Amino acid sequence: MELYQLRYFHAVADFGGLRPAAEHLVVSQSAVSRAIASLEAEIGVPLFTREGRVNVLNRYGTTFRESTSDVARSIDVGIAAVRELAGTSAGTVSLGFLHSLGAALVPRAIREHRTIFDGVSFELHQRSGRDVIADLASGVTDLCLSVPGLFVDSLEVTWEPLYVEKLLLVLPRGHRFSRRRRLRFSELAEEPFVALDAEHTLRRVFDEACLRFGTTPRIAFEGTDIETLRGLVGGGLGIALLPSAAVPRDDLVEVDLAEDVSRVIGVGWVTDRYLPPAAVAFRQSLRRMYTEPG
CATH class of the missing domain: 1.10.10.10 (Winged helix-like DNA-binding domain superfamily/Winged helix DNA-binding domain)
Known part of the structure; x- marks a missing residue:
């Protein structure tokens, strides 16, 4: 039957x-x-x-x-x-995103999307760069927010860039470079760094910058959490290359680099896989956030 x-x-x-x-x-x-x-x-x-x-x-x-x-x-x-x-209006969006995007981008995107689709629900997965792609590949998530092209092996992912995120040097207040407005990467050769481990997109960007500018970094600590790195910078263990903090800290100073060191943040989805209407609508909301004035 x-x-x-x-x-x-x-x-x-x-x-x-x-x-x-x-x-x-x-x-x-x-x-x-x-x-x-x-x-x-x-x-x-x-x-x-x-x-x-x-x-x-x-x-x-x-x-x-x-x-x-x-x-x-x-x-x-x-x-x-x-x-x-x-469904679009009352469906569920399953979204994977990098740890560093959880403080500002993701909350803002959800808030703006719900001004139009107030009944939509979200299933959120905050992960490292490699795990974000693994969740997308296995179907745990429909969309992801990450750096296009990293940690993608055989998976066919379509990426739509949203914005370019500039990375800054994070120093403890009172550091010898803390009053500088701008630093060259070559000036940091003797500085100890605290950095994320190899599973994270920021570490990939950091390693590529070191290679590009001919610097062999001295890694004092490898971690899995950006806020831990900020805390260790504040404690004087080293300096870090990170996005600007959503909430400034009194014990830290952010200094611009003379060279362009940045990462592209984009929304990705599996190319030939069914994408629910709720996810399609949220992707459109992300586009509006970075294409419409204001």
């Missing part, structure tokens, strides 16, 4: 005929007729009696309807739940 046969049976029982059942199900009348005939053949008894244009349940059909009503109801509830989950 196929689930569609059960749905068609209950539609005919509820609406009293093949034609109104077919109109409700948005299928052809012949498809409903074939489904009922196949179901009756499998069970071995007729389920309806034809009275004019009306299909009336006989005693076998009445018993079958009562026995399967909970199953049919569960199917309808399941279909409605999936449609709601994928």
Whole structure:
């Protein structure tokens, strides 16, 4: 027995005929007729009696309807739940994003999106760069916010750049360079750095900058959390190359680099995978944030 046969049976029982059942199900009348005939053949008894244009349940059909009503109801509830989950206005957006984007970008994007789609829900996954892509690949998330092109092996991801994020030197207040307005990367050759580990996009950008400017960094600490790095900079363990802090700290100073060291932040999705309407709408909201004035 196929689930569609059960749905068609209950539609005919509820609406009293093949034609109104077919109109409700948005299928052809012949498809409903074939489904009922196949179901009756499998069970071995007729389920309806034809009275004019009306299909009336006989005693076998009445018993079958009562026995399967909970199953049919569960199917309808399941279909409605999936449609709601994928819907634009009241669906769920499953979003992966970098740790460093959780303080400002993600809250702002959710707030602005909900000014239009106030019933939407969010399933959020804050991860390192490699794990953001792993979640996208496995289908845990529909969209991700990360640096395009990093940690993508065989997965076909479409990226849409949103903005360029400039990286700054974070120094402890009182550091010998803390009063400088700008520093060259070459001036930092003897400085100890605190940095994220290799699973993070910021570490990739940092390593590429060191290679580009011919500097071999002295790593005093490798971590997994930006706020931990800021705390260790404040404690005097080293300096760091990080995005500007959403909330300034009294014990830290941010100094511009003379060279351009930055990373592109973009929204990504698996190229040939179904993207729910709720996720499509949120992607459009992200576009508006960075393309519309104000």
